[in-house]
Amino acid sequence: MNIIDKIIFNFINNKSLYIGEKVTISQHMIQTAMIAENAKSSNNLICSCLLHDYGHFILEDPDELVRKKINGKHEDIGYEYLKKFFKKEVVEPIKYHVLAKRYLSREKKYFNLLSDASKISLNLQGGTLNKKKSKEFEKKDFFKNSIKLRKFDEVAKRTDIKMKSIIEYKNLLSSHLL
Ligand SMILES: [Fe+2]
Numbered sequence: 637m638n639i640i641d642k643i644i645f646n647f648i649n650n651k652s653l654y655i656g657e658k659v660t661i662s663q664h665m666i667q668t669a670m671i672a673e674n675a676k677s678s679n680n681l682i683c684s685c686l687l688h689d690y691g692h693f694i695l696e697d698p699d700e701l702v703r704k705k706i707n708g709k710h711e712d713i714g715y716e717y718l719k720k721f722f723k724k725e726v727v728e729p730i731k732y733h734v735l736a737k738r739y740l741s742r743e744k745k746y747f748n749l750l751s752d753a754s755k756i757s758l759n760l761q762g763g764t765l766n767k768k769k770s771k772e773f774e775k776k777d778f779f780k781n782s783i784k785l786r787k788f789d790e791v792a793k794r795t796d797i798k799m800k801s802i803i804e805y806k807n808l809l810s811s812h813l814l
Contacts, residue, residue: 639721640809646693647802654689656753657793661692666800667792668785675788680725681781683812685788686805687722688730690714709734709761725778726812732773732782733789738765739773740786749790 637645647662654664669686677685691714715731737754740746741764750758758764765773773779 639813640806643687643690643809644802644806646690646697650693650696652692652696654793655757656751658795659793661689662802663799664792665689666802666805667794667797668788669805670797670800671788671792672784675784677784678781679808680723680812681729681784683722683726683808684729684781684785686809687714687718687726688733688785688789690718690730721814722812723814725781728776728778729781729785732776732778733785734761735765735773736782736786737790738762739770740783741765742770751793754790 647665650660650662652661653659654661657664659667665686665688668688669682672682672685689710691710691712694713694717695710711731711734715727718730719727737750737758738761741750741758747755747764776782
């Protein structure tokens with residue numbers, strides 16, 4: 637199975653719920669991409685949004701696990717896997733979307749908007765980013781898109797909207813391969 641068919645297969649067949657929410661991980665990622673589209677984002681960013689939590693699928697799929705020691709976090713696991721197939725403009729914001737949450741949570745307003753599950757995971761992810769690390773992050777090439785991805789991610793948990801199918805994104809995915 638080629639990588640695009642494999643990704644589509646996983647989107648269709650993985651029924652796991654997104655932690656603490658009423659949508660599945662697949663629905664959550666598709667919604668994140670839909671929000672990026674509505675915001676007239678670049679195709680690179682839409683593609684990043686669509687795949688940003690793909691690491692959760694890998695963690696659940698023994699066939700995809702690099703069997704040895706896999707003690708990464710979902711953003712690293714997704715990044716390490718996807719970078720073998722997709723352009724860096726697509727995979728870098730995926731790598732940094734958790735750092736973006738830690739960066740944004742320095743602001744009280746953003747922190748208060750986080751769901752309970754997201755506040756708990758923030759602690760596990762290292763908590764709010766300090767000043768020095770924040771400055772370093774701001775210098776990264778994909779800082780802006782990582783922040784945008786994170787903001788779309790945060791609101792992509794609705795159960796009352798008409799969802800697109802992963803099949804509708806097949807061409808977009810194919811056109812962002814290495
Ligand atoms: Fe997410």
